[in-house]
Amino acid sequence: MRLLKTSEIQSTFRAKARVPKYILAMLAATVLVSCSGPAAPVAGHPQTRAVAASASEIAIDGSPRRLRLVTAEQLHNTLSYIFGPNISPPVAFAPVTRTDGLLSVGSSFAGVTASQLEIYQKTASTAAIEIVNERNRNFLVPCAPKADDAADDACASTFLASVGRLVYRRPLAQERLEEFVTAAGDAANRLRSFYDGLGIALEGMLLSPRVMMVSEKAEPDPNHPGRERLDAYSLASRLSFFLWNAAPDDLLLKAAASGELHTPKGLARTVDRMLASDRLQDGMRAFFDDMLQLDDFKNLAKDAQIYPQFTGLAVVDAREQTLRMVVDQLVVKDKDYRDIFTTRETFLSPSLAAIYRLPTTPGWVPYEFPADSPREGLLTQIAFLASHAHPGRSSPTLRGKALREILLCQIVPRPPANVDFSALENPDPNVKTQRDRVAVHLKNPVCAGCHKVMDPAGLALENFDGAGQYRVVEKGAPIDASGSIDGKNFADIHGLAQVLHDHPAAPQCLARRVFAYGTGSPASTMPQAELAALYKRFEAGGYRLRPLLRNIVLSDDFSSVHEDVPPTKTAAASVQ
Amino acid sequence: MKIRYSVLGAAALIGAVSVPAIAAESPVQNRSIGYVMTTEFKAIYDTPDGKKECPGGLNEGPREQFKVLYPESPGKKWPIVDTQLEREGDIWWPKAEDRIPYQYAVGDIAFGLNLDDKVGPNDFTSPDGEKGIDDQLQRAWACVPNYRSSSYNLGAFNNWRKYLYNIVVIELTDVDSLENDDDVTLTTYRGLDRVMTDATGSQYLAAGTQRLDTRWGKIFIAKFHGKIANGVLTTEGSDYVMPSAGNGRSIADIRYYKTRWQLKLGPERAEGLMAGYMDVDDWKIATNTQRSTHHQAYGAASTASIYRAMRHVADYKPDPNGGENHAISMALRIRMTQVFIKHDDKTVSQSAPTKAAATKLAAGR
Numbered sequence: 001m002r003l004l005k006t007s008e009i010q011s012t013f014r015a016k017a018r019v020p021k022y023i024l025a026m027l028a029a030t031v032l033v034s035c036s037g038p039a040a041p042v043a044g045h046p047q048t049r050a051v052a053a054s055a056s057e058i059a060i061d062g063s064p065r066r067l068r069l070v071t072a073e074q075l076h077n078t079l080s081y082i083f084g085p086n087i088s089p090p091v092a093f094a095p096v097t098r099t100d101g102l103l104s105v106g107s108s109f110a111g112v113t114a115s116q117l118e119i120y121q122k123t124a125s126t127a128a129i130e131i132v133n134e135r136n137r138n139f140l141v142p143c144a145p146k147a148d149d150a151a152d153d154a155c156a157s158t159f160l161a162s163v164g165r166l167v168y169r170r171p172l173a174q175e176r177l178e179e180f181v182t183a184a185g186d187a188a189n190r191l192r193s194f195y196d197g198l199g200i201a202l203e204g205m206l207l208s209p210r211v212m213m214v215s216e217k218a219e220p221d222p223n224h225p226g227r228e229r230l231d232a233y234s235l236a237s238r239l240s241f242f243l244w245n246a247a248p249d250d251l252l253l254k255a256a257a258s259g260e261l262h263t264p265k266g267l268a269r270t271v272d273r274m275l276a277s278d279r280l281q282d283g284m285r286a287f288f289d290d291m292l293q294l295d296d297f298k299n300l301a302k303d304a305q306i307y308p309q310f311t312g313l314a315v316v317d318a319r320e321q322t323l324r325m326v327v328d329q330l331v332v333k334d335k336d337y338r339d340i341f342t343t344r345e346t347f348l349s350p351s352l353a354a355i356y357r358l359p360t361t362p363g364w365v366p367y368e369f370p371a372d373s374p375r376e377g378l379l380t381q382i383a384f385l386a387s388h389a390h391p392g393r394s395s396p397t398l399r400g401k402a403l404r405e406i407l408l409c410q411i412v413p414r415p416p417a418n419v420d421f422s423a424l425e426n427p428d429p430n431v432k433t434q435r436d437r438v439a440v441h442l443k444n445p446v447c448a449g450c451h452k453v454m455d456p457a458g459l460a461l462e463n464f465d466g467a468g469q470y471r472v473v474e475k476g477a478p479i480d481a482s483g484s485i486d487g488k489n490f491a492d493i494h495g496l497a498q499v500l501h502d503h504p505a506a507p508q509c510l511a512r513r514v515f516a517y518g519t520g521s522p523a524s525t526m527p528q529a530e531l532a533a534l535y536k537r538f539e540a541g542g543y544r545l546r547p548l549l550r551n552i553v554l555s556d557d558f559s560s561v562h563e564d565v566p567p568t569k570t571a572a573a574s575v576q
Numbered sequence: 577m578k579i580r581y582s583v584l585g586a587a588a589l590i591g592a593v594s595v596p597a598i599a600a601e602s603p604v605q606n607r608s609i610g611y612v613m614t615t616e617f618k619a620i621y622d623t624p625d626g627k628k629e630c631p632g633g634l635n636e637g638p639r640e641q642f643k644v645l646y647p648e649s650p651g652k653k654w655p656i657v658d659t660q661l662e663r664e665g666d667i668w669w670p671k672a673e674d675r676i677p678y679q680y681a682v683g684d685i686a687f688g689l690n691l692d693d694k695v696g697p698n699d700f701t702s703p704d705g706e707k708g709i710d711d712q713l714q715r716a717w718a719c720v721p722n723y724r725s726s727s728y729n730l731g732a733f734n735n736w737r738k739y740l741y742n743i744v745v746i747e748l749t750d751v752d753s754l755e756n757d758d759d760v761t762l763t764t765y766r767g768l769d770r771v772m773t774d775a776t777g778s779q780y781l782a783a784g785t786q787r788l789d790t791r792w793g794k795i796f797i798a799k800f801h802g803k804i805a806n807g808v809l810t811t812e813g814s815d816y817v818m819p820s821a822g823n824g825r826s827i828a829d830i831r832y833y834k835t836r837w838q839l840k841l842g843p844e845r846a847e848g849l850m851a852g853y854m855d856v857d858d859w860k861i862a863t864n865t866q867r868s869t870h871h872q873a874y875g876a877a878s879t880a881s882i883y884r885a886m887r888h889v890a891d892y893k894p895d896p897n898g899g900e901n902h903a904i905s906m907a908l909r910i911r912m913t914q915v916f917i918k919h920d921d922k923t924v925s926q927s928a929p930t931k932a933a934a935t936k937l938a939a940g941r
Contacts, residue, residue, distance in 0.1 A: 302775070304774070304775035304776045305776065307775065308774035308775050308776050308779060308781070309774060309775070309781060309782075309783070310775050311772070311773075311774060311775045311781070312775070350769075350772065350784060350785060351772065353783070353784070353785060353916075354772060354781050354782070354783040354784050355783075356783075357603065357783040358783075358916065359605075359785045359916030359917070359918055360785050360916075360918075361785065361787065361918060362769065362787075
């Protein structure tokens with residue numbers, strides 16, 4: 001028996017996937033917002049030609065088989081679920097590149113550096129030490145060794161086989177298990193401690209690329225000759241990391257082992273169990289944290305002199321508030337997805353209440369803004385307002401861009417490299433409001449194409465400063481928050497919220513993001529007909545999240561995979 | 577109703593522009609506004625070199641006094657019981673006269689308020705020229721380094737209210753305007769929540785929330801009738817007990833008789849004076865339990881001497897057996913930050929002071 005050597009692990013990790021050229025081509029093709037005109041049509045939008053394909057007409061394309069990194073949160077959740085919440089080593093992995101709007105997709109294109117490997121090793125070591133220490137071993141190791149100061153292969157085998165199945169997300173091969181047991185025994189005899197030896201074997205197990213990475217395996221699909229599907233354990237992992245943001249539990253692995261996952265009824269039964277589990281909240285928190293790009297909060301900083309209310313605690317709580325609201329609305333209360341743009345229900349903490357200027361009580365408490373409050377929905381929460389603003393002032397452009405890209409899945413091109421920002425820093429004392437300031441965008445034809453797409457939506461949020469605090473004037477001048485999006489006019493933030501609520505691209509964007517997140521593939525690679533059918537079912541289900549998730553994971557497209565080659569019908573092709 | 581709160585005023589200017597209602601975010605809610613005390617220190621009037629108010633020099637502290645009382649000399653051995661313990665006894669059970677001459681402040685300028693609505697021969701004039709200021713603490717303390725504006729200890733007093741036990745909350749009710757209102761009520765409470773600091777770390781955060789201790793803190797609930805003129809709140813006098821715990825541990829509350837408040841009000845801050853007749857014995861217990869002789873020595877503050885001086889010039893609450901008064905007129909300079917107040921409706925006191933507070937306030941010595 002031997003543990004994996006560092007060089008071997010590095011070699012495995014170096015098997016870094018490259019971004020296929022066709023994906024780049026499609027990403028370019030899905031730059032849907034034209035800078036020479038208003039927002040370009042998106043599938044499902046009235047301006048777009050209808051995609052009338054029914055589910056039965058849709059060819060199964062599936063998604064590419066992926067090798068992707070486990071995120072820090074996924075590892076944390078997995079260890080917590082297996083060993084209990086007390087086993088919580090600090091896990092902080094290097095960030096991955098956001099791809100097609102999602103970090104989850106980016107994790108399929110990430111490599112592992114030597115320093116990242118070092119972090120993995122520390123994490124694995126810390127977790128292993130915690131699990132076998134004197135405080136926890138009696139609860140977490142299901143057997144007692146014959147002697148504390150010597151090897152006990154039987155007990156080590158019992159523990160490592162049980163844990164190995166859960167962290168490897170499939171049964172350990174007997175040969176591999178024996179290697180770990182031998183390693184545990186050798187270390188125990190050298191260190192004269194059964195538990196120290198067990199900990200070393202466990203550390204090696206946790207450090208395995210098979211734990212730190214999700215490597216999907218395919219097999220011929222007997223129901224669709226000529227095609228491939230995920231094998232049962234890979235499907236279990238894809239389901240679990242998608243819905244729970246953690247590795248599969250014991251029941252899910254049993255369903256994989258029994259073949260239940262590859263029967264329609266068995267898969268439906270398993271999916272329904274997963275959708276009913278509290279772990280779904282963790283899974284959807286992770287998804288919305290990714291989709292709403294709340295990871296930006298890790299680097300968010302405001303000028304303390306300008307926004308003294310925006311404390312370090314408020315930064316943390318703002319992210320948490322949005323996640324709590326979204327999960328509460330869509331998972332706990334099972335509401336219409338579009339309601340997150342108009343709901344007055346939220347959660348408050350003391351640090352946020354000070355910014356909202358509201359009374360509260362210690363801890364997190366549910367709160368509903370009164371009908372006459374300017375706060376309504378996701379856009380008026382501090383997380384959106386503050387993260388899409390400058391350190392010392394608001395930004396209609398950044399907010400409008402975020403609204404377009406994050407919530408409507410439209411891509412606004414980057415500004416030209418030689419853009420002249422000096423025009424925005426107009427020293428004219430008569431230029432008081434942001435509306436006055438960004439008006440310069442529209443005077444320059446080069447700028448106007450994109451800014452007339454972004455700025456009107458952002459200007460509707462000008463009643464909130466760069467920290468998300470409510471205001472009615474800027475430098476003494478009244479703020480005009482009226483505007484229009486895609487032909488829909490509104491007078492204020494309430495109008496904008498309603499327009500967004502009713503915008504067909506909003507729920508369609510969610511459907512695209514959820515599918516991409518679940519499969520780890522850019523949504524731009526998805527066949528447009530499948531997206532359209534998925535969206536129709538989402539619409540028919542009242543835009544509720546659980547039915548959307550259920551439809552996705554029960555579809556053949558979710559479990560069907562192919563090598564990294566372009567699908568037969570791509571978004572790129574269908575938007576021509 | 578004239579709500580002058582700036583945002584409301586600005587809202588009125590907007591006119592045709594669609595403006596969402598802002599009632600939910602105004603600090604004045606249901607005609608009330610709360611503040612939490614963030615800073616308090618005794619308002620002592622002094623000059624940079626002290627020669628004007630302290631022509632005889634400044635008082636010396638415990639270490640210097642010890643050397644005077646128990647001088648070292650060859651062959652002389654002082655037993656502890658006749659030195660350290662004796663002086664410690666003076667601190668807790670002061671003798672009728674101290675053995676160290678005391679420097680009282682002179683002059684007629686002091687901060688404070690006119691607590692008895694009279695202009696008497698011992699009264700001061702405020703730096704703004706107001707006559708009848710009652711502040712005998714100025715005489716007793718202005719020549720003690722610990723209480724002068726150059727004292728390092730003022731910083732400690734600045735932070736006194738950060739201790740959770742010491743959270744003083746006031747609530748103004750019946751407020752129609754923070755600018756002018758001839759009939760408002762100020763109610764004091766002990767708050768239950770730490771005061772948050774802002775992103776700079778140097779200021780206290782407005783718009784926090786304070787829950788009220790209406791169970792064990794009934795003694796701290798007092799009501800004051802007042803009025804607001806040109807943005808300044810002035811109340812009538814009422815007795816008040818202020819929570820006081822040193823370093824967050826030793827609890828020794830202090831009674832202030834006929835207390836009045838004078839605060840410049842704003843939507844986020846309030847500052848000004850809380851003046852009244854402070855119970856000298858309460859102060860002695862609080863001082864001796866909350867700050868050791870060692871710490872007081874840094875500010876040259878000798879409780880044994882200071883207590884005697886305070887009793888000599890005390891001007892309220894005569895001893896029922898004759899002799900010196902038990903309470904001394906004084907003023908606290910205070911700063912407050914706006915907070916929202918969370919009431920427990922079942923236990924809010926409706927009278928001031930409460931029965932519990934009145935019982936303690938009325939207790940004779």
